[in-house]
Amino acid sequence: MTGNEAMGEAAIRAGCRFYAGYPITPQNELTAYMARRMREEERVFIQAESEIAAINMVYGASAAGARSMTSSSSPGISLKQEGISYMAGAQLPAVIVNVMRAGPGLGHISSSQSDYFQSTRGGGHGDYFTPTFSPASVEEAVRLVREAFEVADYYRTPVLILADAIIGQTMESIPLDVLEKPELRFKKKPGHKSWALTGARGRPANIIRSFFLYEGQLPRHNELLSKKWEKIKKSEQRSDLYQADDAHFLIVAYGSQARIVREAVDMLRNEKIKAGMFRPISLWPYPQESLTAAVKKIKKVFVIEQSLGQMVEDVRLTIPEKEILFFGKTGGEIPEIEDVVNFVKKHIKR
């Protein structure tokens, strides 16, 4: 399956009852897959009139208590940001998949990692964050979509899957048990989704809102949200290490770029250079604890991104005492393994 199709199937297996999308490359396979499969499952698929309409349909479906998803690519995700902000404010869970392409503007349809700031700094207006998970393989995309639904419901927040064109378009096999027997982290609590709009039968009316006009209301609401963000920061950091145990040099990369860096680490090791990789899986919250632990014996830290340098800022914030060197390619160009190897070699003295 392609990453796009696999994320669709993962959503269906995770109990996604509502999907709305709008055509944009390179995520079209996901929308087409949902158009076919959601019908088979007798769930709701809507081709919306715009990305704006799609996110607002998801807002409505989520308010009605259904597990809901939309997907798009960079320019379309920009259009959804107002809706995502409203959902964060109204505490509505949903999974939003961004199969990133290059920007700014219409940019290019090829793969990119240039929406990191948008994803991890709120993206839309207002004081909020969106938990953001970034898969480095089709299998991981499947696992993360499943988890994203759980995290979304548990914390009542929209969750972003930050994939890119390489992950979306790559065809890889997935072990069946990943789809069939997902591990559940959160147990449904009593009164699960008692806030949802289902008709006020035998209970007071429910209101879904992010508007708080009277004095003191909004600060109180935002402080409540803030406690939630803090809890997520503590509990939802995810990362992975490769050859890091004895490494002198650590390369930090996420998503599809981590695949390239992994190969680069192998090549460097063949040349007796003790390189390792740190791969953030959650981009917000950034895995600060594990990165701090991973760099204890590290001499130099390299950051490889398919952007002009966005995640590198989180690395600098986390480990300011370390020497951090950045290499990136922009505009949809993909760094070659040799580019990474040469960059590392250029900056180390053996």
Added chain:
Amino acid sequence: MKPTYKFKKPELLHGVDTHYCSGCGHGILHRLIAEIIEELNLKEKTIGVAPVGCAVIAYNYWDFDCSEASHGRALAVATGIKRVHPSLTVFTYQGDGDLASIGLAETMHAANRGENLTCVFVNNACYGMTGGQMAPTTLIGQKTATTPLGRDPREKEGWPLKVSEILAMLPGVCFVARSSISNPAHVKQTHDYIKRAFMNQTEEKGFSIVEVLSPCPTIWQKTPEEAMNWIDTEMTKEFPLGIIKNTEVHR
């Protein structure tokens, strides 16, 4: 025997102080909606979608499930809710800026999909909450904060947009009517149209919309009485009252 009209506060209307200006039409319309939902015994089966504008906190007055929607997107939000709960009654309550300007795409496409929804469209020919700017429905010559010399099509400020007539052209739309609340007879007419629009949804007939010409004395700089008269003498010339379309959508 002549039909009688009982006048008491609907139970679905909270007895809270109004935040609307004196002479505003929202109070009458909020009441009508509460009354109709009560008459149809739909309290436990209704979900309302509030707009952005003066009526953003409509849910403060109503005692049934409600959601906010961002500016213009009420019908997209309502689509999401209705598709998840097809057996519930879902309606939107939207102003002219919301429905006919920023949300025109959502309005057209929800209607064109034939979503089984009810839309109450409050036309007061201006943006009320933001200080009285030109709306798509602002009359020619009408002075607003952004048309200080009066709306002039020769200045490329456009003509009053007749959304109801446009929507009536779409096959997914089963009921389009325009009414006003300028006098008790018109209020009664509005009641009957909106009730029809709710019943259409229960009967799964398709998309229903009722446009209501509603006064905004504050922005119009008129007394409440003058505002009601202005609806009758000026607004209805551009926006004639009556049923524009009444049919069953063939699926």
